[in-house]
Amino acid sequence: MQYKITLIPGDGIGPEVTNAAVKVIEAAGVNVEWDIVNAGAGVIEEAGTPLPEAVLESIRNxxxxxxGPLTTPVGSGFRSVNVALRKEFxxxxxxxxxxxxxxxxxxxxNIDLIIVRENTEDLYAGVEHMVGKDAAESIKIITREGSTRVVRYAFELARKQGRKKVTAVHKANIMKCSDGLFxxxxxxxxxxxxxxxxDDSIVDAMCMRLVQYPENYDVMVLPNLYGDIVSDLCAGLVGGMGMAPGANIGKDVAVFExxxxxxxxxxxxxxxxxxxxILSGVxxxxxxxEHExxxxxxxxxxxxxxxxxxxxPDLKGTASTDEMAEAIINKLK
Known part of the structure; x- marks a missing residue:
């Protein structure tokens, strides 16, 4: 079977790491027609936006x-291509x-856990404004629909993978309405x-437990902001961000990064x-x-x-990106 998959190389190191992943996926025998489209800071000058319509159209199809990773401006400008993709799809x-x-x-x-993070609501919904000149206000949005569907996804994932426990992470002791609803x-x-x-845990206590007994956790489900922070913490437990794959799942569309x-x-x-x-490709x-x-x-x-x-080098070696990909391909052969 041949798959047609949108490939967004990304900014900075993005083209290097996506090229490595493409080589490994093809070497594994997956028949893919890559639909290559560009987004991010590198296309703003030419396209006038970091997220051209051609990118959206490719993913829709x-x-x-x-x-690959995309650069997000800090403090001003386009809020985030990643957030825009999550909202669009x-x-x-x-x-x-x-x-x-x-x-x-x-x-x-023996760490083997999965973070399931709500991806469209919470403070990352981006509903914020200035209150006069000297104060800023962000609105934390938590809905019953948004919370229920991501929690159900976490339980379905746990059941599908034969996992035993789901832990909800929150701050409902303080944010009794928003996190309380979650x-x-x-x-x-x-x-x-x-x-x-x-079971459930307050987010600050969970951060402590994760750096003490991470092997005790299986699947964790969190609102958007906590999920972002805690998943980075977890990446640090297993070797850093270079070891951290991710997926963004919707009803009809999925983006891996x-x-x-x-x-x-x-x-x-x-x-x-x-x-x-590469692991995002997995x-x-x-x-x-394509489990095999x-x-x-x-x-x-x-x-x-x-x-x-x-x-x-981040793994204490001397191999290049290409050499590491080639070593993986050789193991496949």
Whole structure:
């Protein structure tokens, strides 16, 4: 079967890591026609926007995309291409697995958890304004519909993957209306899944527990802001952002992307860790029910990491981005 998939190379190191992922996916035997479209800071001068209509049209047609990191202006200008894509296609669930790999230096073993982050509401809805000259106000939006569907997604994911527990993370002790509603929705949905254990935790306490006993957690579901912060914390537990894949899932469209940024300071040097993008590609293949090919890539990645020879500088190696991708391809062969 041939797939037509939108490919957005991205800014900074984006083209390097997406190129590596494309090579690995093709080497695994997946038949893909890549529909390459450009977005981000690099196209603003030519297109007048970081998110040209051609990008949106490609994703609408193909329903699935693999994208590199995009640069978001700080403080002013276009708010975020990533946020715009999530709103345009109602990509309501942001999924970020966190897993320890043999050969990657970290302080923990046996971490294998998934962050499911609500992706369209909360403070990231971007409803904010100035109050006079000296105060700014942001509105935290939590809805029953938005909370219920992302919590149900988390439970369905847990059931599909044979996981045992879902933990809701919140600050309902302080934000009794907004986070209180999120927690209420979690508790209601949990009653529909008696086969899966459910508990909840206040977000600050969860951050402490994650750096003490991360192996105790399985699937966590969080509102948008907490999910963003806690998923980055979890990436730090297993080797950094280069090890952190991600997916944005909607009803009809899915966009897969590395969690890390565009790292313009090392762009063009061919030293970026491509694993976050490659593992995002693995998630994409599982979404397409190409489980055998996804497993083969995962196994090849694990073998390269365990050997520790052909890895990039952030993993204490000397390999280039291309060399690490080639080592994974050789394991596939």
């Amino acid at each position: 193909n329903k699935i995309a693999l994208k 109602d990509l309501y669930a942001n999924v970020r697995p966190t897993k320890t790999f043999a050969g990657v230096e970290n302080k923990f073993e 927690l209420e929705c979690c508790r209601q949905v949990a009653t529909e899944y008696p086969d899966i254990e459910f 590395p969690v890390h940024g565009s790292a313009p300071d090392i762009a063009g040097q061919n030293i970026s860790n491509p694993l976050s993008t 998630m994409m293949l599982r979404h397409l029910d 090919k996804a497993d083969n890539i995962q196994t090849a990645v694990e073998a390269v990491l365990a050997e520790g020879k052909d890895v990039t």
